[in-house]
Amino acid sequence: VYIPEEGRGTLCISSQVGCTLTCSFCHTGTQKLVRNLTAGEIVGQIMLARDDLDEWPEPGTGTGEGGPRLLSNIVLMGMGEPLYNFDNVRDAMKIAMDGEGIALSRRRITLSTSGVVPEIAKCAEEIGCLMAVSFHATTDEVRNKLVPINKRWNIETLLNALREYPRLSNSERITFEYVMLKDVNDSDADARRLVNLIKGIPAKINLIPFNEWPGAPYERSDWERIERFADIVYKAGYASPIRTPRGEDIMAACGQLKSATERARKSRAQIAAETGASGAA
Numbered sequence: 001v002y003i004p005e006e007g008r009g010t011l012c013i014s015s016q017v018g019c020t021l022t023c024s025f026c027h028t029g030t031q032k033l034v035r036n037l038t039a040g041e042i043v044g045q046i047m048l049a050r051d052d053l054d055e056w057p058e059p060g061t062g063t064g065e066g067g068p069r070l071l072s073n074i075v076l077m078g079m080g081e082p083l084y085n086f087d088n089v090r091d092a093m094k095i096a097m098d099g100e101g102i103a104l105s106r107r108r109i110t111l112s113t114s115g116v117v118p119e120i121a122k123c124a125e126e127i128g129c130l131m132a133v134s135f136h137a138t139t140d141e142v143r144n145k146l147v148p149i150n151k152r153w154n155i156e157t158l159l160n161a162l163r164e165y166p167r168l169s170n171s172e173r174i175t176f177e178y179v180m181l182k183d184v185n186d187s188d189a190d191a192r193r194l195v196n197l198i199k200g201i202p203a204k205i206n207l208i209p210f211n212e213w214p215g216a217p218y219e220r221s222d223w224e225r226i227e228r229f230a231d232i233v234y235k236a237g238y239a240s241p242i243r244t245p246r247g248e249d250i251m252a253a254c255g256q257l258k259s260a261t262e263r264a265r266k267s268r269a270q271i272a273a274e275t276g277a278s279g280a281a
Contacts, residue, residue: 001078002049002071009053010073013045015089016080021114023134023147025179027213036085042092046074046102074104076111077132083116083123090126097129106130112177117153120161131165132175132206133158137185138193146185159197166202173202179210180221180229191232204239205230 001012017034019026050056053070074096076082082089093109095101109129113120123131137143143150150158162174176198180186194205207230210220221229226242233240 002053004070008072009070010075011046011049011071012075012078013042014078014080015042015076015082015085019080020084021081021147021149023114023136024145025136025181025210025216025218027216033080036088037080039088039091039095042088043095043102046071046096050102072104073108074110075132076109081114081116082111083113083119086119086122090123093127093129107172110175112175114147114149115153115158116149117157117161120165124165130172130175131162132177133162135176135194136179136181138190138197142185146179146181155197159201163201173204174198175204175206177206177208179208180226181210182219182221182225184218186221186225186229188228188232191229192236195233195236195238198238204241205233207233207240207242209242 003010003012014037016036018032020033050071055070074093076089076093089111093111096104096109097106106127106129110132111123111127111129112132112134113123114134120131123129134147135143136146137150138155140150140154143155153161165174166172176194178185178194198205207226209223209226210216210218212218212220230240230242
C-alpha cells in the first residue's frame with residue numbers, strides 16, 4: 001500500500017500471507033496464515049512500487065529526476081507479524097538498506113510488531129531499523145482480548161524488552177500504535193495509564209482511528225474523544241499524532257488488509273455449497 005504525502009512517500013509492505021495473531025479489531029487476523037513471504041517477495045513489493053512510480057535512475061546520470069524520493073520510507077505494517085518471519089524480513093531489509101541495493105537509511109524503515117518479545121533484541125542487533133509496537137490497551141485484561149499474544153508476553157514483559165531497544169539499536173524512539181475503539185480503550189483513564197506505563201521510554205504515540213470492516217465487533221471512537229486522548233498524551237510530553245485514515249475506500253487502511261484470493265475462495269465455496277444444496281433439493 002503506497003501512501004503519498006507532501007515531501008515523502010511511505011510504502012506499507014507485508015511479511016506473511018495471512019496472520020496467526022487473531023487480533024480482534026483487525027480484518028487481516030480473520031484470514032488464516034497461508035505462508036511466510038520470502039526475502040525476494042518482500043523486496044519485490046518495494047520494486048513493484050518503484051516500477052509503478054517510475055522511480056529509477058536515469059541512464060548515464062546515476063540519479064533520478066531530482067527532488068525528494070517518491071518512495072522514501074518503508075513500514076512493515078502490512079499483512080502478517082514480521083518477527084514471526086524474522087530471517088526473511090532481516091535479509092530483505094538488509095537489501096533495502098544496502099547502498100548497492102535500494103539504499104534507504106535504517107531510520108526510514110519501521111518494523112511493527114504485536115510484541116514477539118524474544119525477537120525484539122534480535123531485531124535491534126540484526127536489523128537496527130526503527131520499532132513500532134501494536135499496543136492498543138493499557139491493562140492486560142483488555143489487551144488479552146484485543147491482542148491475544150499478550151497472554152504469552154504481557155504488557156510488563158513487553159515494556160521491559162522495549163526499554164532496552166532504543167539503546168540497542170541506537171533508534172531515536174519507539175512508536176506505540178494505539179487503535180481508538182469506542183468505549184473499549186479510549187477513556188481519559190486509559191490515556192493517563194498509557195503515559196505512566198511508557199515512562200522512561202523515548203516514544204511517540206500514534207493514535208489510529210479504527211477502520212471499520214464488515215462484521216467488525218467495534219466502532220471508531222468519536223473524534224472529540226480521540227482529540228481529548230491525544231491532548232492528555234501530548235501534555236504528558238509525548239508526540240501524539242492522530243493518523244489520517246487512508247485507503248478505506250479500497251479496504252486497504254490499517255487493519256483492513258485481507259487477501260482477495262481468500263475472499264474469492266470463500267465466495268466459490270459458498271456458491272458450490274448453495275448449488276449442492278439446491279441440487280439435493
